[in-house]
Amino acid sequence: MKGQLRLVLVLFLVCGIAAGALSFVNAATRERIAGFARQEREEALKQVFPDAEEFREVLPGRQWEAAAGGQALGFVFAASIQGYSGPILSFFGLDTGNALTGVKVLSHSETPGLGAKITEEKFLKQFRGRSAEEIALRRDDPKGQIDAISAATISSRAVTVSLRSTLEQFLKGELK
Amino acid sequence: MKKGLLHELTKGIIEENPILIIMLGLCPTLAVSTSAANGLGMGAAFCFVVIGSNLVISLIRSIVPSQIRIPVYITVISTFVTIVDYALKAYLPLLSRSLGVFVPLIVVNCIVMGRAEAFASRNGVAASLMDGIGMGIGFTLIITLLGAVRELLGNGTVFGFPVLPSAFQPFLLFILPPGAFLVIGFMMAAQKKFFQKGGAR
Numbered sequence: 449m450k451g452q453l454r455l456v457l458v459l460f461l462v463c464g465i466a467a468g469a470l471s472f473v474n475a476a477t478r479e480r481i482a483g484f485a486r487q488e489r490e491e492a493l494k495q496v497f498p499d500a501e502e503f504r505e506v507l508p509g510r511q512w513e514a515a516a517g518g519q520a521l522g523f524v525f526a527a528s529i530q531g532y533s534g535p536i537l538s539f540f541g542l543d544t545g546n547a548l549t550g551v552k553v554l555s556h557s558e559t560p561g562l563g564a565k566i567t568e569e570k571f572l573k574q575f576r577g578r579s580a581e582e583i584a585l586r587r588d589d590p591k592g593q594i595d596a597i598s599a600a601t602i603s604s605r606a607v608t609v610s611l612r613s614t615l616e617q618f619l620k621g622e623l624k
Numbered sequence: 625m626k627k628g629l630l631h632e633l634t635k636g637i638i639e640e641n642p643i644l645i646i647m648l649g650l651c652p653t654l655a656v657s658t659s660a661a662n663g664l665g666m667g668a669a670f671c672f673v674v675i676g677s678n679l680v681i682s683l684i685r686s687i688v689p690s691q692i693r694i695p696v697y698i699t700v701i702s703t704f705v706t707i708v709d710y711a712l713k714a715y716l717p718l719l720s721r722s723l724g725v726f727v728p729l730i731v732v733n734c735i736v737m738g739r740a741e742a743f744a745s746r747n748g749v750a751a752s753l754m755d756g757i758g759m760g761i762g763f764t765l766i767i768t769l770l771g772a773v774r775e776l777l778g779n780g781t782v783f784g785f786p787v788l789p790s791a792f793q794p795f796l797l798f799i800l801p802p803g804a805f806l807v808i809g810f811m812m813a814a815q816k817k818f819f820q821k822g823g824a825r
Contacts, residue, residue: 455692462684462696466703473707477714484717557724560658561778561799599796 488554493524496550497541500524511623514541522549525618529610531556532563532602540575540611546619548583551575551611556603563603571597571604575611580619583612632751636758642735643766643808644815649735652726653767654804660783663771665719667764669708669727671757674736676704678756681744688745697740702731735759766811773807774798 493503493512500514500521512524522543529536534557541549553567565571574594575583584592585605596604617623640646643653656666680700688696709727712720720727730736739759744752772782778798780788797803 451689455689458688459692459695459699462688462699466699469703470706473710477710480714481710481717484714488717555721559800561794561796 492539492552492554493541495552496539497522497524498550500541507623511618520544523618525614525623527610527614529606529613531558531566531606532600533557533559536566536603536606536610538607538610540615542615542618546579546615548575548578548611548615551607553607558600558603562597563600565597565600566603566607571607580612580615583608583615629750629754632747632754633758636755636760636762637765638762638815638819641762641766641815642738642759643763644812646735646738648738649733649763650808652729652733653763653770654801654808656723656726657767657771657774657804658799659722659775659779659781660768660772661719662722663768664764665712665716666723666726667760667767669712669723670730670733670735670763670767671760672708673701673704673730673733674739674760674763675753675756677701677736678739678744678752679749681740682747682749682752685745693741693745697737697745698731701736701740705730735763770804770807770811774803777807778803 490503493514494500497503497514499516501516503512503514503524505511506513506523510526514521514524522541524539524541527538527540536553536556536558538551538553540551543549551572553572556564556566558564558566578593581591582593585594585596585601585608586592587596587601588605592608594604594608614623636642642648643650652666657663677697677700681697684696684700705728708730709720712723712727739755743755747755776782776787777795778800780786780790780792780794795803798807
């Protein structure tokens with residue numbers, strides 16, 4: 449009995465000290481971690497809509513209104529989809545003429561060296577100025593204007609489809 | 625005694641290298657080493673955890689009853705891992721993202737558990753500290769080298785700097801999982817050939 453009590457006591461003590469240390473570390477880093485996430489999001493908004501100066505959240509985490517000097521310029525949307533090996537989250541800006549202003553991939557887990565090239569400017573710049581019907585891979589749709597990355601068709605298609613479907617949702621009035 | 629301590633430090637680097645000889649922790653090693661920077665970052669995180677956990681476990685070894693030693697080790701190790709994970713997220717967010725789930729997975733890294741069980745729980749604080757440092761250096765050295773070779777052959781760069789002429793067509797294979805197996809196989813062979821006493825002919 450006494451031996452068992454000792455087991456409980458030692459484990460309790462170890463866990464207690466560990467919990468104390470972790471809550472201290474959490475308190476010390478929480479602000480910085482949240483700050484980075486915020487800063488990263490703001491930079492991404494700015495990158496996909498370079499002309500805008502301020503962004504107002506319309507739908508939390510999904511849609512922002514882009515403006516400069518008090519004048520509305522368009523929107524930024526978040527689009528997500530299942531890629532080749534995990535979810536892909538990207539942001540894109542849309543001007544008042546319903547053409548894309550820019551695209552940025554925020555997070556993905558595609559294969560390094562292949563699918564991971566979806567984050568590169570060479571692929572993403574193809575979307576700039578495109579309207580909804582042009583956002584498709586050339587090989588999938590005769591109106592499509594997007595070249596897939598070689599050896600990474602699935603990843604390229606995933607990005608393209610997620611942008612287009614989010615954009616179409618907005619045009620149909622399903623988003624705000 | 626002095627020679628003993630120095631031996632505890634150096635054995636992890638060549639003689640008992642955790643990856644090449646003991647062959648533990650291969651899963652994160654193979655998965656993370658797609659670039660030299662990833663390897664170095666993972667190595668640094670691993671060093672902190674193995675040194676910290678060896679130190680604490682050897683300090684408390686006499687008060688921990690053997691029936692509950694495993695849960696105690698896991699608690700100690702996961703505490704250090706969580707500290708590293710938070711610190712990386714707060715100060716090196718990009719590295720933290722590219723290492724992904726493999727930092728939290730150091731908790732179940734068999735090298736850390738192995739050193740706790742096989743060494744720190746049976747040896748003094750100074751020896752355990754040396755053992756942790758040695759194992760940490762050995763792991764970091766190999767995973768960084770592995771990352772550098774894979775990055776060089778698979779992408780033409782080392783630590784992100786282009787070192788091969790642009791005419792060089794990278795072998796994509798080396799960035800992909802099979803490349804990791806190939807490179808580590810050659811590294812193990814080289815280790816056997818050049819460092820093992822009375823080993824390969």
